[in-house]
Amino acid sequence: MVSEALRLENLNKAFGAVTVADQLSYGLKTGEALGIIGPNGAGKTTMFDLITGTQRADSGRVLFDGRDVTRTGAAERCRAGMARSFQVPQPFAGLTVFENAMVAATQAANMRGTAAERHCLQILEQTQLLNKANVQAGGLTLLERKRLELTRALCARPKLLLLDEIAGGLTEAECVSLIDTIKNIHQSGVSIIWIEHVVHALLAVVDRLVVINFGAKIAEGNPTDTMQLPEVQEIYLGIAVDA
Amino acid sequence: MSTDHLQVKRGSRASFVATIIGLIVLAVLIAAPLWAGRADMRLMGELFLYLSLACLWNLMAGYAGLVSVGQQAYVGFGGYMLFALTIFAGVHPVVAVLGAGVLAALIAVPVAALVFRLRGAYFAIGTWVVAEVFRLSFAQVSSLGGGSGTSLPVSIVKSMTSGRQAREWLSYWLALGLAVAVIAAVFLFLRSRRGLALSAIRDNELAAASLGINIWRTKFVVYVVTAALTAMVGALIFLQKLRISPDAAFSVNDWTAFVIFIVVIGGIGSLEGPIIGTLVFFALRETLSDMGTIYLIALGLVAIIIMLKAPQGLWGIVRKRWDLQLFPLGYRVQQSATPDNHQQLHDK
Numbered sequence: 240m241v242s243e244a245l246r247l248e249n250l251n252k253a254f255g256a257v258t259v260a261d262q263l264s265y266g267l268k269t270g271e272a273l274g275i276i277g278p279n280g281a282g283k284t285t286m287f288d289l290i291t292g293t294q295r296a297d298s299g300r301v302l303f304d305g306r307d308v309t310r311t312g313a314a315e316r317c318r319a320g321m322a323r324s325f326q327v328p329q330p331f332a333g334l335t336v337f338e339n340a341m342v343a344a345t346q347a348a349n350m351r352g353t354a355a356e357r358h359c360l361q362i363l364e365q366t367q368l369l370n371k372a373n374v375q376a377g378g379l380t381l382l383e384r385k386r387l388e389l390t391r392a393l394c395a396r397p398k399l400l401l402l403d404e405i406a407g408g409l410t411e412a413e414c415v416s417l418i419d420t421i422k423n424i425h426q427s428g429v430s431i432i433w434i435e436h437v438v439h440a441l442l443a444v445v446d447r448l449v450v451i452n453f454g455a456k457i458a459e460g461n462p463t464d465t466m467q468l469p470e471v472q473e474i475y476l477g478i479a480v481d482a
Numbered sequence: 483m484s485t486d487h488l489q490v491k492r493g494s495r496a497s498f499v500a501t502i503i504g505l506i507v508l509a510v511l512i513a514a515p516l517w518a519g520r521a522d523m524r525l526m527g528e529l530f531l532y533l534s535l536a537c538l539w540n541l542m543a544g545y546a547g548l549v550s551v552g553q554q555a556y557v558g559f560g561g562y563m564l565f566a567l568t569i570f571a572g573v574h575p576v577v578a579v580l581g582a583g584v585l586a587a588l589i590a591v592p593v594a595a596l597v598f599r600l601r602g603a604y605f606a607i608g609t610w611v612v613a614e615v616f617r618l619s620f621a622q623v624s625s626l627g628g629g630s631g632t633s634l635p636v637s638i639v640k641s642m643t644s645g646r647q648a649r650e651w652l653s654y655w656l657a658l659g660l661a662v663a664v665i666a667a668v669f670l671f672l673r674s675r676r677g678l679a680l681s682a683i684r685d686n687e688l689a690a691a692s693l694g695i696n697i698w699r700t701k702f703v704v705y706v707v708t709a710a711l712t713a714m715v716g717a718l719i720f721l722q723k724l725r726i727s728p729d730a731a732f733s734v735n736d737w738t739a740f741v742i743f744i745v746v747i748g749g750i751g752s753l754e755g756p757i758i759g760t761l762v763f764f765a766l767r768e769t770l771s772d773m774g775t776i777y778l779i780a781l782g783l784v785a786i787i788i789m790l791k792a793p794q795g796l797w798g799i800v801r802k803r804w805d806l807q808l809f810p811l812g813y814r815v816q817q818s819a820t821p822d823n824h825q826q827l828h829d830k
């Protein structure tokens with residue numbers, strides 16, 4: 240049996256009358272890169288909250304590396320090897336960019352001393368934030384804050400990397416370099432789930448696609464084929480208008 | 483390109499200079515009996531104790547987000563433990579100060595388990611209620627004078643040192659020593675791996691939890707350690723006063739309101755803030771306290787103006803203006819030091 244990095248089993252979640260996860264189930268093979276698309280408000284970010292433990296599902300199970308983590312807290316799930324970027328950036332505003340990275344390296348990846356520092360410097364170079372290393376994160380622009388989200392997630396040295404809309408607003412060149420970065424991480428064996436409205440960036444990286452609408456999975460499979468499905472085309476056009 | 487040409491430093495030139503000046507000031511303060519009068523030494527001793535309380539409250543509220551208005555619970559508890567341990571157990575007063583810290587840590591564990599169930603404003607109110615419960619409980623202990631309090635027996639006071647002057651010097655040095663110990667402990671903690679986690683919690687709990695930081699446990703440790711050190715300060719305060727009563731020991735005004743004032747005007751969430759705040763507070767008090775209620779009104783006005791104009795306090799203004807850090811807590815990425823190349827990385 241191929242080992243699984245993640246499995247969601249019949250996850251349900253509602254905010255009052257709004258259903259944001261509806262019998263959501265899928266699996267992710269170890270080392271696989273999965274793309275998630277769906278219209279605004281479909282419940283994609285909430286799905287990340289349920290995977291990482293920021294929010295608890297109403298019912299259903301989350302298995303990480305074969306272990307049931309449904310009742311495990313966010314901090315413990317992270318130390319077990321999950322890291323995410325937040326769609327709405329959550330920087331440690333009073334710390335510098337480098338210190339933000341160090342939080343991830345020392346707390347999530349449990350690295351110490353010089354090893355942690357060198358690791359952070361390398362990731363900062365990769366994410367092109369090295370020239371902001373000594374700047375307080377509270378003073379960054381929105382795009383820089385988004386890059387800091389990616390930086391922190393990478394500094395955590397995850398087994399499973401969860402990316403939530405990191406390509407929006409980039410120039411063409413920046414987007415190409417971002418795709419390169421994610422491809423490299425993918426090649427190094429990290430399992431990835433990437434939520435993205437910038438579909439061409441997504442398709443350049445992922446092995447498989449899951450489409451979500453109203454909290455439910457409406458399509459799943461090979462990226463190019465899945466994009467051709469009529470129900471997906473409909474949503475994709477909707478996204479194109481929104482984005 | 484690689485990152486080999488870069489190095490990471492914890493200190494800066496400012497923090498190096500600040501360390502040197504700090505050590506000189508400390509040496510001068512240790513030698514105070516040589517140059518200061520009795521009244522000055524009493525005042526400075528009090529200042530050191532307030533400085534300690536401010537650093538501790540700042541660690542809780544400014545870093546751990548635990549806004550307690552009930553720290554007088556531990557000041558009073560520490561004071562009463564000093565009296566109980568010396569009177570009933572015959573412990574030497576200096577040892578009793580340490581004992582008060584240990585006992586406070588023990589009592590803080592169940593108290594934390596209780597008040598940590600409360601959030602935000604309810605937490606603040608909860609800590610205050612706990613302090614009131616402490617006050618009412620100690621007022622019931624008739625062997626410690628009940629509601630009207632008691633004095634430290636003359637025999638115990640005399641057993642401490644050979645004379646009054648020696649005793650005053652000792653309590654001055656104890657207050658100075660505790661303030662230095664508290665600042666050093668807070669500094670070393672914040673500089674450590676755990677301390678970086680606490681700074682992260684201060685800025686963003688959601689992100690902190692998502693990066694593997696156990697928020698509840700970190701806050702719990704901070705609460706218990708703060709309680710222990712606060713009780714040791716309390717024990718020293720009442721070792722200076724030689725008299726204790728429930729109202730003085732558990733005064734929310736003296737041990738919490740003034741302390742919050744100090745931290746807020748100095749700058750919450752930084753190590754430098756409480757130090758500056760303490761100096762400003764004592765300067766105001768010494769110049770205005772003859773004016774009675776006007777003094778309190780002035781304090782209130784200063785606090786309101788600073789909260790409106792500079793929410794990060796006086797240190798926040800300095801820090802923003804000059805990007806200064808006197809305590810080398812942070813990390814600085816620099817070009818590797820070649821003899822003539824100490825330039826820091828700059829954006830732009």
Ligand SMILES: Nc1ncnc2c1ncn2[C@@H]1O[C@H](COP(=O)(O)OP(=O)(O)OP(=O)(O)O)[C@@H](O)[C@H]1O
Pocket residue numbers: 254257259277278279280281282283284285286326
């Ligand atoms: N904490 C919350 N309380 C109540 N409603 C919420 C909460 N979080 C999200 N929602 C609602 O749940 C729905 C799904 O939100 P979610 O952020 O998961 O969508 P999304 O697919 O990530 O959308 P987008 O593409 O805009 O990022 C939205 O209608 C949102 O308003």
Ligand SMILES: [Mg+2]
Pocket residue numbers: 283284285326403
């Ligand atoms: Mg979203």
